Amino acid sequence: xxxxxxxxxxxxxxxxxxxxxxxxxxxxxxxxxxxxxxxxxxxxxxxxxxxxxxxxxxxxxxxxxxxxxxxxxxxxxxxxxxxxxxxxxxxxxxxxxxxxxxxxxxxxxxxxxxxxxxxxxxxxxxxxxxxxxxxxxxxxxxxxxxxxxxxxxxxxxxxxxxxxxxxxxxxxxxxxxxxxxxxxxxxxxxxxxxxxxxxxxxxxxxxxxxxxxxxxxxxxxxxxxxxxxxxxxxxxxxxxxxxxxxxxxxxxxxxxxxxxxxxxxxxxxxxxxxxxxxxxxxxxxxxxxxxxxxxxxxxxxxxxxxxxxxxxxxxxxxxxxxxxxxxxxxxxxxxxxxxxxxxxxxxxxxxxxxxxxxxxxxxxxxxxxxxxxxxxxxxxxxxxxxxxxxxxxxxxxxxxxxxxxxxxxxxxxxxxxxxxxxxxxxxxxxxxxxxxxxxxxxxxxxxxxxxxxxxxxxxxxxxxxxxxxxxxxxxxxxxxx
Amino acid sequence: xxxxxxxxxxxxxxxxxxxxxxxxxxxxxxxxxxxxxxxxxxxxxxxxxxxxxxxxxxxxxxxxxxxxxxxxxxxxxxxxxxxxxxxxxxxxxxxxxxxxxxxxxxxxxxxxxxxxxxxxxxxxxxxxxxxxxxxxxxxxxxxxxxxxxxxxxxxxxxxxxxxxxxxxxxxxxxxxxxxxxxxxxxxxxxxxxxxxxxxxxxxxxxxxxxxxxxxxxxxxxxxxxxxxxxxxxxxxxxxxxxxxxxxxxxxxxxxxxxxxxxxxxxxxxxxxxxxxxxxxxxxxxxxxxxxxxxxxxxxxxxxxxxxxxxxxxxxxxxxxxxxxxxxxxxxxxxxxxxxxxxxxxxxxxxxxxxxxxxxxxxxxxxxxxxxxxxxxxxxxxxxxxxxxxxxxxxxxxxxxxxxxxxxxxxxxxxxxxxxxxxxxxxxxxxxxxxxxxx
Numbered sequence: 001x002x003x004x005x006x007x008x009x010x011x012x013x014x015x016x017x018x019x020x021x022x023x024x025x026x027x028x029x030x031x032x033x034x035x036x037x038x039x040x041x042x043x044x045x046x047x048x049x050x051x052x053x054x055x056x057x058x059x060x061x062x063x064x065x066x067x068x069x070x071x072x073x074x075x076x077x078x079x080x081x082x083x084x085x086x087x088x089x090x091x092x093x094x095x096x097x098x099x100x101x102x103x104x105x106x107x108x109x110x111x112x113x114x115x116x117x118x119x120x121x122x123x124x125x126x127x128x129x130x131x132x133x134x135x136x137x138x139x140x141x142x143x144x145x146x147x148x149x150x151x152x153x154x155x156x157x158x159x160x161x162x163x164x165x166x167x168x169x170x171x172x173x174x175x176x177x178x179x180x181x182x183x184x185x186x187x188x189x190x191x192x193x194x195x196x197x198x199x200x201x202x203x204x205x206x207x208x209x210x211x212x213x214x215x216x217x218x219x220x221x222x223x224x225x226x227x228x229x230x231x232x233x234x235x236x237x238x239x240x241x242x243x244x245x246x247x248x249x250x251x252x253x254x255x256x257x258x259x260x261x262x263x264x265x266x267x268x269x270x271x272x273x274x275x276x277x278x279x280x281x282x283x284x285x286x287x288x289x290x291x292x293x294x295x296x297x298x299x300x301x302x303x304x305x306x307x308x309x310x311x312x313x314x315x316x317x318x319x320x321x322x323x324x325x326x327x328x329x330x331x332x333x334x335x336x337x338x339x340x341x342x343x344x345x346x347x348x349x350x351x352x353x354x355x356x357x358x359x360x361x362x363x364x365x366x367x368x369x370x371x372x373x374x375x376x377x378x379x380x381x382x383x384x385x386x387x388x389x390x391x392x393x394x395x396x397x398x399x400x401x402x403x404x405x406x407x408x409x410x411x412x413x414x415x416x417x418x419x420x421x422x423x424x425x426x427x428x429x430x431x432x433x434x435x436x437x438x439x440x441x442x443x444x445x446x447x448x449x450x451x452x453x454x455x456x457x458x459x460x461x462x463x464x465x466x467x468x469x470x471x472x473x474x475x476x477x478x479x480x481x
Numbered sequence: 482x483x484x485x486x487x488x489x490x491x492x493x494x495x496x497x498x499x500x501x502x503x504x505x506x507x508x509x510x511x512x513x514x515x516x517x518x519x520x521x522x523x524x525x526x527x528x529x530x531x532x533x534x535x536x537x538x539x540x541x542x543x544x545x546x547x548x549x550x551x552x553x554x555x556x557x558x559x560x561x562x563x564x565x566x567x568x569x570x571x572x573x574x575x576x577x578x579x580x581x582x583x584x585x586x587x588x589x590x591x592x593x594x595x596x597x598x599x600x601x602x603x604x605x606x607x608x609x610x611x612x613x614x615x616x617x618x619x620x621x622x623x624x625x626x627x628x629x630x631x632x633x634x635x636x637x638x639x640x641x642x643x644x645x646x647x648x649x650x651x652x653x654x655x656x657x658x659x660x661x662x663x664x665x666x667x668x669x670x671x672x673x674x675x676x677x678x679x680x681x682x683x684x685x686x687x688x689x690x691x692x693x694x695x696x697x698x699x700x701x702x703x704x705x706x707x708x709x710x711x712x713x714x715x716x717x718x719x720x721x722x723x724x725x726x727x728x729x730x731x732x733x734x735x736x737x738x739x740x741x742x743x744x745x746x747x748x749x750x751x752x753x754x755x756x757x758x759x760x761x762x763x764x765x766x767x768x769x770x771x772x773x774x775x776x777x778x779x780x781x782x783x784x785x786x787x788x789x790x791x792x793x794x795x796x797x798x799x800x801x802x803x804x805x806x807x808x809x810x811x812x813x814x815x816x817x818x819x820x821x822x823x824x825x826x827x828x829x830x831x832x833x834x835x836x837x838x839x840x841x842x843x844x845x846x847x848x849x850x851x852x853x854x855x856x857x858x859x860x861x862x863x864x865x866x867x868x869x870x871x872x873x874x875x876x877x878x879x880x881x882x883x884x885x886x887x888x889x890x891x892x893x894x895x896x897x898x899x900x901x902x903x904x905x906x907x908x909x910x911x912x913x914x915x916x917x918x919x
């Protein structure tokens with residue numbers, strides 16, 4: 001049985017659903033600015049008006065879809081002439097004091113106001129009055145800049161800090177068309193670890209990332225699905241980087257391959273539509289100086305020589321042990337297990353620990369374990385805390401975070417690493433391996449949800465893919481054993 | 482005389498608002514009767530039968546509002562008196578608060594009994610000083626006499642009454658903004674549904690009535706619905722306190738029985754237009770109602786139906802008399818300046834529209850208007866009609882459309898000539914000087 005009708009078509013709705021929710025679930029388009037599926041209903045933008053037809057042809061009236069509960073047999077029109085006329089009028093209001101400076105606005109290309117204006121109005125303003133000026137560059141925090149002229153006072157950011165991040169850091173000051181989004185007295189938006197989400201949910205270019213400010217037009221960029229390795233939540237993210245066809249030789253080559261920005265990729269099973277600020281700063285993790293040169297006792301050597309040397313050491317070892325990286329993908333961990341699981345004493349190591357000042361854990365997303373794949377590593381290699389056996393004569397160290405001082409004295413060390421670090425030169429053999437942005441794979445998060453990441457750049461020639469490397473290192477090891 | 486009196490039924494003296502004198506006049510006898518011999522349902526039934534309409538402006542039937550609250554539904558209910566009398570031209574509740582505060586307190590006690598309310602609030606506008614002191618004095622007197630607090634008059638009924646002072650926002654007189662303000666938040670109106678009688682103050686069923694409306698409750702219960710209905714007319718029972726101001730000889734607050742001839746009220750009871758001038762128009766019930774010209778009001782009676790028939794409303798009873806020679810463009814400018822200043826800025830059409838209206842009329846008054854801007858004013862007003870969260874957008878629109886519909890020629894003249902057709906004056910003595918000078 002249909003519950004109600006949208007544009008004459010029967011639509012069923014769950015109890016307590018609003019017209020907006022039912023329309024969205026059934027693929028009917030209703031424009032919105034202030035409504036957000038994960039925030040409370042504010043009902044202030046008035047763009048989502050729909051026409052509700054009275055029973056028995058008894059006239060019709062306008063209601064906002066976001067706040068209108070579905071009632072049995074209700075007849076709703078989302079695209080009647082009256083609705084279109086009303087939306088045109090509302091857009092006249094919304095654009096009245098909006099500067100329409102899309103040409104220099106980072107949001108252009110993915111701006112809700114732009115989209116709705118082209119789709120629903122497209123007419124020039126009827127106003128003959130100069131626009132109201134407001135603060136053009138207001139520092140909300142060291143990460144976010146606010147442009148009050150572009151702001152349409154939808155209050156999404158205010159509701160986000162009240163309902164999701166719970167920092168209560170933002171509010172609206174003044175009344176009428178002097179209304180300004182401002183930090184609330186005695187609040188600390190700077191300390192809100194989820195603050196950057198307000199940039200994504202802003203329907204216009206009022207809240208912008210300082211990192212990304214004027215860095216690129218979004219249509220030059222491509223979003224590649226990835227997984228944030230910042231903690232064991234494993235939020236799915238999009239890594240934005242320059243499209244191949246828009247690569248410019250005039251640019252610094254690093255800019256052509258760099259991560260331009262990171263945004264959440266909505267995933268109800270893991271992170272919903274949010275990520276934390278650490279996830280926005282993945283470039284700070286991935287774009288540290290890379291190790292691209294294999295080393296033998298600290299001396300540069302060709303990759304093939306380093307692999308051969310490591311293979312020989314592994315083959316000769318009588319009591320080999322391994323420190324397994326919990327930054328390895330499911331595939332790499334499986335390959336490691338297949339290659340060394342029988343012969344090696346494998347100990348799971350934490351590559352990464354919380355930084356000073358970093359939020360350790362909270363109820364929304366952030367987990368205390370700051371590594372992406374501890375769950376799969378422990379599943380394969382055991383979850384009881386263990387030490388490398390003191391009589392080990394060879395330790396295969398994979399990834400970061402191992403202190404050589406804690407390893408058995410006299411044990412030879414083969415190190416597989418990705419970044420420049422002093423200990424690279426202290427290992428017997430150092431082999432550079434690829435990082436997450438150079439390969440595809442999967443992580444298993446703390447709750448067992450598996451998420452896939454894709455490469456955004458090709459690895460350098462002098463660097464090995466760990467997944468293949470393990471088999472190469474182990475091939476002779478098995479033969480000798 | 483303006484018909485029978487219900488509220489202004491006693492001589493006002495410097496001490497007539499005190500509990501001792503109120504009791505000597507028979508005050509709180511009705512409360513005793515209600516608490517000892519009536520059930521809450523009987524009180525609500527009586528109020529519903531009396532057919533009283535809200536006196537705050539929207540004229541919503543009080544009985545219907547009350548009947549939405551379910552008694553014995555296991556949750557607390559709240560009662561609020563709206564004393565945030567902010568509608569320009571309206572100052573009738575002030576008379577009650579200053580001269581008959583116990584009438585309000587007793588009526589709220591009866592209403593609270595009918596609605597099973599334990600905590601009631603009076604939201605009084607911050608600018609009211611004497612009314613606040615008088616009301617707070619009455620509440621303190623009532624507490625001291627055991628008429629408020631625990632176990633009132635020895636019965637099981639208890640009520641605490643809090644007088645909450647607003648901070649001077651017009652929109653906080655809107656019921657949902659009022660409760661948001663009591664909750665300690667910014668005075669933003671709320672979206673309906675849910676209605677406030679379903680989920681209001683602190684998310685509980687809440688009845689909010691105007692001060693004058695509530696003050697009538699005691700009278701209804703004292704007289705009985707049938708007797709009450711004999712005052713006024715069938716569709717509009719009772720009386721309305723009218724605060725009349727502007728270009729009128731005898732401004733002030735008058736109690737007018739519904740069905741009283743409006744022209745007689747203005748010309749005879751209020752002494753006609755100031756300085757013997759001709760009447761240009763009146764704003765009948767607060768500036769959010771549409772203006773009525775002298776011709777419109779010649780035969781109309783003062784009640785809801787008759788006022789709607791001529792295209793306006795009883796509204797909040799704040800009547801403004803406007804003499805011949807007043808500039809309607811300037812008048813609209815003053816009104817739109819007010820709406821712009823008081824728009825809360827929550828929803829788009831009002832936030833942007835009020836500023837747009839105000840700046841447009843400012844340009845016209847400055848002599849820089851363009852002919853098409855008259856239509857822009859109308860267009861903005863119509864785009865505000867029924868699209869905003871609260872009624873303020875509609876109200877500003879009605880006022881604008883009402884004036885432009887009747888005095889479009891003055892706007893056209895102003896734009897064409899860059900000056901007012903009427904010397905651009907709002908004050909009668911100034912108009913007089915202008916005429917003398919000419």
